[in-house]
Amino acid sequence: MSKSQLTLTPVQTVACCSPLVSAPLSEETAERIAPLLKAIADPVRLRLLSLVAAHDGGEACVCDLNDAFDLSQPTISHHLKVLHESGLLDRSKRGVWVYYRVRGEALSDLAALIGGGL
Amino acid sequence: MSKSQLTLTPVQTVACCSPLVSAPLSEETAERIAPLLKAIADPVRLRLLSLVAAHDGGEACVCDLNDAFDLSQPTISHHLKVLHESGLLDRSKRGVWVYYRVRGEALSDLAALIGGGL
DNA sequence: CCTAGACATAGATGAACATCGATATAGACA
């Protein structure tokens, strides 16, 4: 069993929380949510998310994504890893290619946390 | 005229954008949105936001907020400044005390950017 | 097998950031 199945991804901790403005966040909750927000608080990762979401079939190959940036391939790979480990992107390997897909539920939960109760 | 009136706060740049997943974000747009997300991507600032929002009358005095953390007064002041300069908190000084208030519209816009179109 | 291509990992480096103690500012009041 892989280690990632034994630990909660950050995104799994969000669905269970009431909106930010409804009640004071506990220290523990805040510490669990912050990494998820950090994951999208980067211009490159924001563009990666929207590129994947807007791509045909809702998924995109890494090879397509690399071409959209003036950054090295390892750098893009690093950012995709951050998004994947946060639970915001699903990853599937088919042959030599790796495809990423946005987890819409994760983004919805995050939006509800920020904007819910307003 | 103060300098802050001549430059757009990060939050002012969000209301005008279509949701993340609807169309690929331009590099410029992503660069403008990221600082706003960075502002809330910190456990202390998340708790500050929710403490202010959940406080009586929707506003809180800095003196109340300082007590809620095991951090120095300058550190809290720094975090409040980040939230204020992002456009997420309104600031009003009354006598010796400074009160902060959540700008609900800013959070709504941000939530729409993340979760809109899902 | 062996090579080529797609993607990930490792290690290094410079920039950004959270935090602190010390100090400044500004208002209330004796």
Add this chain to the structure above:
DNA sequence: TGTCTATATCGATGTTCATCTATGTCTAGG
């Protein structure tokens, strides 16, 4: 005017992070 209290700013410090080059891994084709 002088002092006390509330908040902000300054300068230093350790940590986190984005990025790079070099290298590893895995798969398909010859």
